[in-house]
Amino acid sequence: MGHMPEQDLLGLHTLEHAFLNDVAPSYLLHARPPHGLKIRQWKKRTAVPLINTLHKGVTGLRRQSAPVLDHDLVWLEGGKADGPAVVLLHGFASNKENWLSLVPFLLKTHRLYVLDLPGWGESQFNANLTYGLDDQVARVAAWMTAHVPAPAHVVGNSVGGLITALMAGRHPALFKSACLMNPAGGKGADHTRFEAGLKQGKNPMIVESLAGAHTLMSLAIHNRAIALALAPLMAQDLINRRHVNRHLFHQMLVHAPSTDLPGMAANQSPTLIMWGKEDKLVHYTGAFTYGEIIPHAEVLLFDDVGHLPMVETPLRTAKALQRFWSNHA
Secondary structure (H helix, E strand, O other): OOOOOHHHHHHHHHHHHHHHHHHHHHHHHHOOOOOHHHHHHOOOOOOHHHHHHHHHHHHOOEEEEEEEOOEEEEEEEEEOOOOOEEEEEOOOOOOHHHHOOOHHHOOOOOEEEEEOOOOOOOOOOOOOOOOOHHHHHHHHHHHHHHHOOOOEEEEEEOHHHHHHHHHHHHOHHHEEEEEEEOOOOOOOOOOOHHHHHHOOOOOOOOOOOHHHHHHHHHHHOOOHHHHHHHHHHHHHHHHHOHHHHHHHHHHHHHOOOOOOOOOHHHOOOOEEEEEEOOOOOOOOOHHHHHHHHOOOOEEEEEOOOOOOHHHHOHHHHHHHHHHHHHHOO
16 A cells, blocks of 8 residues: 555545545534533433343353543453454444354354444443544454454454454554455445435434334334344333433544545455445445455445344354455454
């Protein structure tokens, strides 16, 4: 990358920031602003501890926590003690438990580290701190440096995929490989209704009711039965977090990635771009944009799968990951 002509590098920077530059001004102009008092008064209520109690007997994953930079972070850890490290990073309006369907297919061969991103799940949220992508990349990189044996295979879904792509460019020593699973931030050749709605200030990621949870799940998951089953389970947490989620979405757009720091194009790690073609949140043609930014990346598209391959088709997802990791062992 050091020998790339300046004009080409400028073009890649433009591609990397195209989606945020397109959406952010309109969204921030039209969307309801975060409610400062309600954000500061927010009290976390979650069913996650119960979920962890139920799955621990099956997966053996243990809950871990530690202070990292300016946050207390929580993650699940387990699997093969001496296996290659795998880090799993969830997306917006989600948590580490999103990966539980995939986990059983990786436990016997890999050591898993399943993080609640700063501000999400059981990890600390602090209304006085910033949650731009640069902030989140720095926090996750510090956590990996302290608690994950390097290098690791890092798999990020949605916003977690965007964080993974940026982190791979900035902290290459942490990476054995990167998998960008339906990553946010890639401006595709077409757009989804969700992406178009953002420019009008509409955001179904901010859930106000059970009906809103059904809408979000139907956008995120192509399999209707799974979407209908998950909506009532997710609704309470999503509604409880609505003010915080609105704030975190605004933060992500207000604090865009710095063009002075290495970006996705600096990534030299083996990279897999995995995408469900029925994604109703982020258009799958964003995979080709990511492919332009990271030319050495492999692109794998799944038919009949939406935004969350690890939820909809965990065995197929696991096999694709294992094959990719094996090819780049």
